Amino acid sequence: MFRPLLAGLAGSLAFVSIAIAAPMGLDDARHLLNRTGFGAPPRQVAEFARFSREQAVDRLLASARTTPVAPPPSLDYIRPNRLKDLSEEDKKAFLRAEFEKGAELRAWWLQEMLQSPSPLTERMTLFWHNHFVSSQQKVKAQRLMVEQNLLLRRYALGNFGELLHAVSKDPAMLIYLDNANSRRGQPNENFAREVMELFTLGEGHYGEQDIKEAARAFTGWSFEPETGDFRWRPMIHDAEPKSVLGQRGNFDGDDVLDILLQQPAAAEFIVGKLWREFVSPTPEAGEVKRIAVTFRDSRYELRPVLRALLLSPAFWARENRGVLVKSPVDLVVGSLRTLEVPVPDALPLAFAVRNLGQDLFAPPNVKGWPGGEAWINSTTLLGRKQFVERLLRNDDFVTPPVRADGIGMSYEEGVQKNRMRVKELREEFGKGAGRLDGDARLRMVRALDGLRFDSRRWLAQFPDDAAVARALLAVPAVDPPAAGTQGIALVRALALDPAYQLR
Amino acid sequence: MTTRREFLQAAGVAATLGVVPWPACAAADWKRLLILVELKGGNDGLNTVVPFANAAYARLRPRIGMARDAVLQLDAGTGLHPSLAPLMPLWQGEELAVVQSVGYPQPNLSHFRSIEIWDTASKSDQYLREGWLARAFAAEAPPRRFVADGVVIGAADLGPLTGARAVAMTGPDQFQRLARLAQAHEALQATSGRSVNPALQHLLAIEGDVASAAVRISAAPVLRTAFPAGAFGDAVKSACEVAGGGRGVAALRLSLSGFDTHHNQSNTHANLLRQLAEGLVALRAGLTELGRWNDTLVMTYAEFGRRPRENQSGGTDHGTAAPHFVLGGCVRGGLYGEVPKLDRLDGNGNLPFSIDYRSLYATVLEKWWGVSANAVLGGKFAAMDWVRG
Numbered sequence: 001m002f003r004p005l006l007a008g009l010a011g012s013l014a015f016v017s018i019a020i021a022a023p024m025g026l027d028d029a030r031h032l033l034n035r036t037g038f039g040a041p042p043r044q045v046a047e048f049a050r051f052s053r054e055q056a057v058d059r060l061l062a063s064a065r066t067t068p069v070a071p072p073p074s075l076d077y078i079r080p081n082r083l084k085d086l087s088e089e090d091k092k093a094f095l096r097a098e099f100e101k102g103a104e105l106r107a108w109w110l111q112e113m114l115q116s117p118s119p120l121t122e123r124m125t126l127f128w129h130n131h132f133v134s135s136q137q138k139v140k141a142q143r144l145m146v147e148q149n150l151l152l153r154r155y156a157l158g159n160f161g162e163l164l165h166a167v168s169k170d171p172a173m174l175i176y177l178d179n180a181n182s183r184r185g186q187p188n189e190n191f192a193r194e195v196m197e198l199f200t201l202g203e204g205h206y207g208e209q210d211i212k213e214a215a216r217a218f219t220g221w222s223f224e225p226e227t228g229d230f231r232w233r234p235m236i237h238d239a240e241p242k243s244v245l246g247q248r249g250n251f252d253g254d255d256v257l258d259i260l261l262q263q264p265a266a267a268e269f270i271v272g273k274l275w276r277e278f279v280s281p282t283p284e285a286g287e288v289k290r291i292a293v294t295f296r297d298s299r300y301e302l303r304p305v306l307r308a309l310l311l312s313p314a315f316w317a318r319e320n321r322g323v324l325v326k327s328p329v330d331l332v333v334g335s336l337r338t339l340e341v342p343v344p345d346a347l348p349l350a351f352a353v354r355n356l357g358q359d360l361f362a363p364p365n366v367k368g369w370p371g372g373e374a375w376i377n378s379t380t381l382l383g384r385k386q387f388v389e390r391l392l393r394n395d396d397f398v399t400p401p402v403r404a405d406g407i408g409m410s411y412e413e414g415v416q417k418n419r420m421r422v423k424e425l426r427e428e429f430g431k432g433a434g435r436l437d438g439d440a441r442l443r444m445v446r447a448l449d450g451l452r453f454d455s456r457r458w459l460a461q462f463p464d465d466a467a468v469a470r471a472l473l474a475v476p477a478v479d480p481p482a483a484g485t486q487g488i489a490l491v492r493a494l495a496l497d498p499a500y501q502l503r
Numbered sequence: 504m505t506t507r508r509e510f511l512q513a514a515g516v517a518a519t520l521g522v523v524p525w526p527a528c529a530a531a532d533w534k535r536l537l538i539l540v541e542l543k544g545g546n547d548g549l550n551t552v553v554p555f556a557n558a559a560y561a562r563l564r565p566r567i568g569m570a571r572d573a574v575l576q577l578d579a580g581t582g583l584h585p586s587l588a589p590l591m592p593l594w595q596g597e598e599l600a601v602v603q604s605v606g607y608p609q610p611n612l613s614h615f616r617s618i619e620i621w622d623t624a625s626k627s628d629q630y631l632r633e634g635w636l637a638r639a640f641a642a643e644a645p646p647r648r649f650v651a652d653g654v655v656i657g658a659a660d661l662g663p664l665t666g667a668r669a670v671a672m673t674g675p676d677q678f679q680r681l682a683r684l685a686q687a688h689e690a691l692q693a694t695s696g697r698s699v700n701p702a703l704q705h706l707l708a709i710e711g712d713v714a715s716a717a718v719r720i721s722a723a724p725v726l727r728t729a730f731p732a733g734a735f736g737d738a739v740k741s742a743c744e745v746a747g748g749g750r751g752v753a754a755l756r757l758s759l760s761g762f763d764t765h766h767n768q769s770n771t772h773a774n775l776l777r778q779l780a781e782g783l784v785a786l787r788a789g790l791t792e793l794g795r796w797n798d799t800l801v802m803t804y805a806e807f808g809r810r811p812r813e814n815q816s817g818g819t820d821h822g823t824a825a826p827h828f829v830l831g832g833c834v835r836g837g838l839y840g841e842v843p844k845l846d847r848l849d850g851n852g853n854l855p856f857s858i859d860y861r862s863l864y865a866t867v868l869e870k871w872w873g874v875s876a877n878a879v880l881g882g883k884f885a886a887m888d889w890v891r892g
Contacts, residue, residue: 281702325702357659365615373705378670378713379659381706385684475700478688478707498688498706 528892548825606856
């Protein structure tokens with residue numbers, strides 16, 4: 001009775017393994033690169049099309065990085081409450097400088113996403129930023145946000161257990177979740193709650209009492225306000241016995257994190273989140289359990305998990321193509337990479353993604369950006385289409401920046417033109433962009449001017465219109481362009497189609 | 504600006520009849536507009552509608568409390584913050600209702616969670632995704648010819664309109680300009696054996712709402728009313744432009760931000776209340792110019808009030824119950840609800856509520872629009888009496 005069943009099973013397993021071993025072709029290559037990176041230039045898609053799925057996935061994992069290509073802006077650490085000592089004048093100047101530094105920081109990370117030989121590393125860094133959330137709005141010291149970003153990248157495709165231990169002591173995190181001041185006798189529960197609810201187990205796998213006890217264990221993990229470094233404060237640590245998730249002992253913070261990592265729920269929780277990042281909005285319970293076993297067996301090494309996810313049937317299934325909504329970063333960085341637009345200065349992109357709802361280094365709350373359909377509302381949809389349209393306009397879409405110095409045009413004309421630019425900037429890039437002062441604004445305008453799409457060179461890479469459509473869209477266009485649409489008009493029609501908003 | 508009372512007195516009507524006839528208040532239906540004004544951050548109600556005669560008030564707020572002779576008296580024990588002076592003619596004209604001690608059971612002190620509760624009309628431990636207005640419009644839809652069921656001015660977050668046929672904009676002209684990028688598409692059909700891509704469906708629904716609003720929205724009417732400078736003044740102007748556009752809309756939502764006054768609140772709060780009052784008065788003037796004041800209801804709301812006891816930094820922490828304002832040509836002005844019970848603070852030092860916020864919503868649904876409220880609000884909440892006619 002079992003023979004036909006086994007034969008059938010062997011047959012389908014053989015089919016699956018053939019699929020994994022054969023050259024995957026352009027569609028699969030585009031799918032893999034868009035899901036693991038941010039868009040992909042056509043020549044890279046063509047290169048990957050020759051690999052088998054297994055070869056491609058192994059190649060992507062092997063080229064993962066632990067450090068950025070370009071070093072981050074060098075920022076001095078500024079201690080908390082620095083503002084208190086300043087006069088009104090100085091306070092304004094200080095805040096303005098902080099605002100511009102913040103823009104630089106975001107521009108740096110976006111440039112890393114554009115340039116990195118391993119976009120997967122940056123995607124995972126961003127994934128962890130949205131998981132182990134800290135926000136510059138509360139942390140304030142930008143230097144600490146940079147340090148946290150570097151930490152997340154260091155462990156991005158490494159070991160989840162090590163990442164958890166490291167980020168729990170990260171100064172930005174200690175400030176963000178109020179553990180820095182948590183002390184024996186008055187433990188602050190914020191970090192204990194979020195580490196269970198949002199970072200490791202998810203709701204339903206712990207109780208209020210576990211949170212209270214764990215909070216006691218985390219006391220003593222603090223930081224030094226003068227330098228911004230982690231500081232262990234034994235005097236405020238509660239060293240008494242605690243009971244957490246059925247275990248009892250004189251636990252410290254590291255002990256509690258180890259207890260959390262022992263729970264079966266932890267692996268499934270993380271795999272579920274990775275599924276929603278890479279595969280689809282609806283994890284398949286059986287597959288998640290299977291891959292979670294891999295995760296636990298590898299002692300929380302992330303590469304084997306990613307390998308299992310990216311080679312799972314669900315990842316490649318037809319019905320899971322184009323089911324994820326592009327985040328603002330996916331849309332902006334992905335468009336520029338796919339269309340091979342050089343970006344000498346990423347400053348405008350920092351404002352662009354923020355205006356579309358994704359302010360890097362400042363997720364809205366400890367749950368992070370909800371993502372998925374939440375990226376799309378009437379305002380953001382128009383903003384996203386406006387960004388694409390700006391990138392793909394035929395002509396010189398911006399009035400060239402002017403120095404209102406009377407040379408080439410009258411001073412009044414120059415001032416008038418620049419006033420229009422501020423209005424334009426504010427409308428397209430949000431209130432923040434309108435706040436930039438003279439030099440920064442000029443830089444912004446110049447950087448925008450520098451974003452030029454060379455439609456002729458790009459289109460020459462494709463044999464026909466169908467190939468162009470397949471390069472840009474994860475699913476067929478909702479309103480395919482009229483026959484005969486050519487050149488940049490074709491690209492524009494496809495990029496403004498609803499299907500372009502998906503990956 | 505003359506109040507209705509002054510005008511009628513001047514016309515000699517009140518004197519002869521001894522009775523002051525009210526404007527004909529329209530029947531409850533979709534011709535009536537709701538304008539919600541969100542006081543983002545949690546307005547300090549206690550310094551807005553001040554129990555100035557209560558000794559506990561002075562004790563709890565030695566530094567930031569409002570002086571007795573500074574407030575604008577509404578009655579023997581209650582007065583308004585002086586920055587709200589522009590609203591006094593509305594109070595005297597009986598077009599301003601002050602609903603005191605609005606809140607809900609088991610109040611949540613997180614901005615994020617509490618505004619979610621107010622927006623979705625949920626219980627404190629219940630998580631709903633749709634806004635209460637979306638549920639109301641799903642049960643009884645406003646006319647299809649409307650620009651949209653609801654329009655949010657300023658913010659991109661739809662709040663109580665989440666899930667409704669609603670769009671966000673800074674103003675009709677800007678929206679028209681941008682909305683040319685949106686197109687209506689055919690609805691997706693499921694092909695055999697395969698379900699429709701939910702993400703794509705969502706995209707098409709949103710784009711459809713934008714496209715349909717773009718087609719229906721008219722250019723902004725030119726108004727003579729002067730609107731205050733600043734973001735809230737701009738939003739009020741846009742609200743009038745949308746309200747005055749031909750096709751109609753059921754609800755508008757505006758926001759005024761900055762009310763999370765943890766530190767040194769006195770000047771900040773005074774400034775915000777001034778913006779609010781000036782904005783509301785301009786809103787009245789603009790709507791009157793459009794002939795819409797008598798069919799518009801304006802209502803404030805916020806995630807919570809603030810703690811009665813001032814903190815160490817000259818500000819206030821997150822609180823619970825707070826007063827809210829309801830205004831309109833067909834609003835029955837006066838004081839509603841109970842004065843803040845400063846002697847009955849809870850374990851966190853916060854005020855009990857006397858009016859559940861869902862009663863305000865029930866009043867809008869049942870008395871203003873004449874639609875049923877229980878299913879929308881998940882239960883029966885007593886409608887209040889501040890709608891005339």
